[in-house]
Amino acid sequence: MSYDGVSTRAVMRSVAFLTAGALAVPLLAACGGGEDEAGKPLAVQQISPAARDLVADGGSLRWAVDDVPDTFNTFQADADAATTRVAQAVLPAMYRLDANGRPERDADYLESAKVVETEPQQVVLYRLNQQAVWSDGREIGAADFAAQWRALSGKDSAYWTARNAGYDRIEKVERGANDLEVRVTFSRPYADWQSLFSPLYPKDVMGTPDAFNEGARRKLRTTAGVFTLAEVDRKNDRIRLTRNARWWGRPAKLSEIVLTAVPRAKRAAALAAGTVDLADIDPADAARVTEAAKGTAGPRAGRPGPAANSLKAALAKASTAAREESDEYEEDGADRRARAAKKLRKAVATWEKQQQTLKGFEVRKSLEPAYTQLAMNGESGPLADERVRRAVARALDRTALAGAVLTPLGLPADPVGSHLALAGQDAYADGSGALGGQDTAESQALLADAGWVAGGPVVEKKPGEKGAGPQRESESEGGDDGTYIVGDDDKAPGAAPAGKTPSDDASAHAQDGKQYARQGGAPGAYAPKGTPAPGGAAGPLAKDGKALSLRFVVPSGPGSESLRVVADRVTRMLAKVGIRTDVTKVPDESYFKDHVASGQYDLALYSWPASAFPATDARPIYSKPVPAADGSLSVEQNYTRVGTDQVDQLFDQALSTLDADESRALLRKADSRIWAAAGSIPLYQRPQLTAAVKNLVNAGAFGFQTPVFEDMGFLKKGARVSPSPTAE
Incomplete structure (x- = not known):
């Protein structure tokens, strides 16, 4: 899981959960049933495809990643996106994504795999490629499969594993009729058996707890991919992958791939400095690269844009530096102006040089195999009531929210219709009809049914009570849209504005003879009862003396601008039905761990990756919390704390049938019930923007597909390729 630019998938946390009564939901049928509902992906990949005979032999690809990973073991809790990228290049995978x-069989490792028995037990027979060997010359075989099963089965707690799904259903792994066959027998039927043994680690990594826990964290001695892990340079934050001399398939075109850790905020500078060839970038940097290629920004272009904004920022920085330096030397006015002019000229020259370098890059764009959702914490408070969650959902115009992020990028802005799959995948079907689309009247009716009424009296807290007293205002933007933005260290929502007590405001309002429904916003943010709110907003709602206010937590980092845009639009949509929001900006590093995973939020935006195996991978995200050994409730990865027995049963049934059509139908029915419970609302598929040097081919915005490392490379001199298809 991640929000824009920050991975959180590896964080595993058990959180105390207080169950809340849920409304009875009528039995929901699955939406449709045919495979044709999956359709096609909303956006095609853009990788500048080229035939191998057009690709030069050799060369080094410098590829920006977020970090040098703490572990190279993808089955450990702190594995990240860079861990996965290395594993894709250097380790076997029985199946990869198209x-x-x-999922599609990887013929370099697997000649065939099929279920050969179903009674009395499910048995899968793998026939391995006879040329497949580890980098030490040993054949890939049953011993490696067996070692991985034992490590990940969950039966030995000495193995510090992050996930065991599927492996815990295996009863035994055996050698088949010969060394190229592996028989896997399951104790319980498992529909997602194709998800297993991808990646596959050698037995020397999986064979003992010590080797599993520590041996593969800092290096991988034995590999079996197109590339091998040649060097891990943590001092300079880079990993070097080189051609595998024992590779039996199509040889890699590139001599090496250098994965370099570059923070998102510094990627445009790294591209401009010519130190990376390929990097995922944010929308502002993508616009700057595009403008540089077209020559449509800068002092002489006469056209404003992100590139011009970056120049403006550079000039402001240079001006500040010149002023501080002249203050240090106590220079007079003339010297100060001369120094400032020199700094500004240098900044302009540097910026123009960067733009010249950026002309050699292009932006390749698609949609990530991940979607952003609005999560609602159903643990306690107003959102523990399913009617309020449904009211929030019915207040949202999901098409408008998707358009706010994707339309400016030229990407299709269709809202996501499933929690479990994305358009193009087998399990995809639009299940949002189980909840319903945007409907202001229906949203207000749900709130009224839950007891939240406009103009209801709000009980003021007395001095000394929890939540009473002054509240420091930080980045405050109290306004008619019902939002109040506070910093990470501000006090809880409900306190009065800085410098005032509740009685101060009450006295001021009493002078007008009017009653206010207040919750502690900026002065003047709330109109007297009966005054129409601008922009069509509804009056504030209250129940049992408390105003309806939801704490909306958003990340504050430079890579999360799109989430803040969406959060702003959501707050305005909710204000129209009378729901107030306290938008709290928190640092990126604490956003997920300290707020989402620990349940310190009412509303939050974050993303889940799509999976080719949703019955396995999505179950912990939507499963009903269960009692843990210490008396608390374990939520697995269900950070909304909303789950039902019916959804759990449907996942179990989908996992236990080997009929693909039946499994798909069960998953679609589960998705309908997840929609109806309204714990999370899928909004849009995330944009994927990648800057690539123009002569780099078969690499870029991959979309769903697992990268084909052996085909990546640089065009031969004089070679030409057809333009990449558009994202739409």
């Missing part, structure tokens, strides 16, 4: 997000 451009439609569907």
